[in-house]
Amino acid sequence: MNIEVKVLEILEQNPKLSAQEIAVMLGEDKENIEEVIKKLEEDKVIVKYHTIINWEKTEKEVVEAIVEVKVTPQRGFGYDAIAKRIYKFPEVKAVYLLSGDYDLHVVVEGKSMKDIAQFVGSKLAPLEYVLSTATHFIMKKYKDAGVILEDGEKDDREVITP
Template sequence: MIKIKRREYIMDDKLLLAVMQKNARIKLTDLAATLDESKEDVIDELTRLEKEKVICGYHTVVNWDKTNTDVVTALIEIKAEPEREYGYDRIASRIYKYPEVETMYLLAGRYDFALIIKGHTMQQVAHFVASKLAPISGVTETVTTFVLKNYKNSGLIMIEDEDGKNDRLVVTP
């Protein structure tokens, strides 16, 4: 009979995810120390979370305004007619498979979907909407809004304030 050693407790996934979301480049040894776990247990847990699609990727937030690269970001709201037995899922699948679609949400409110699209020019984004999104069966309306300035992205302030700092406002009770 083989005895399997089991851990007496479960690693705090929420803390692990919170630390990783703030800094995906944290060294495994530092992450293990923060969680008070062994490096091997952290690796096992990260692997499990990746397989279960809890961790879906590791991304770099880029401030394209500080580069010599033309990037246009657009928010696209879509009204759609849900399909019998499928709801919005099949329409969403037709949309999110396009590589231009960076992010897609199902909404409760005036519109059914919100998309974030990136392109090199406004014309390129407009062409994508007109030639690929609007003709999709079930899509009844699209509204495109172009981003003029990026102040904050993924929790990170992208600009410097007038004094060169990004100080938060003082809050008093």
């Protein structure tokens, strides 16, 4: 495995690690690791460093939904043109092309269920080439981006003694 992949795997698990810490982990020079990271950033392999926040433990009200979207692909552009129109909305956190019954998987964020419903009804569904949508509100997150958000497993079994 080359050094770039090793650095990426480490940063994926903990983006707060310094080049020095990564260098020690890999037995490399700090300067070499800094060059590798700089190149990965310039080549847009590393696009952004991201913090995962468990909003349920804060006062901020955040509602997320997954919207499955069925579209008609555009001649000469396929799904890319409609995906681009959708991902430009500030309410949209992510857009994925799918196989199966729906074509696009859109992750939307708002302050309330009503905000998301208004976004889907007034901005997303009326777009040209959108045939239908199915909205699924996220009620609780157990794991996000590979990170378990629960405080630990609670054993709810009843104790039985002989």
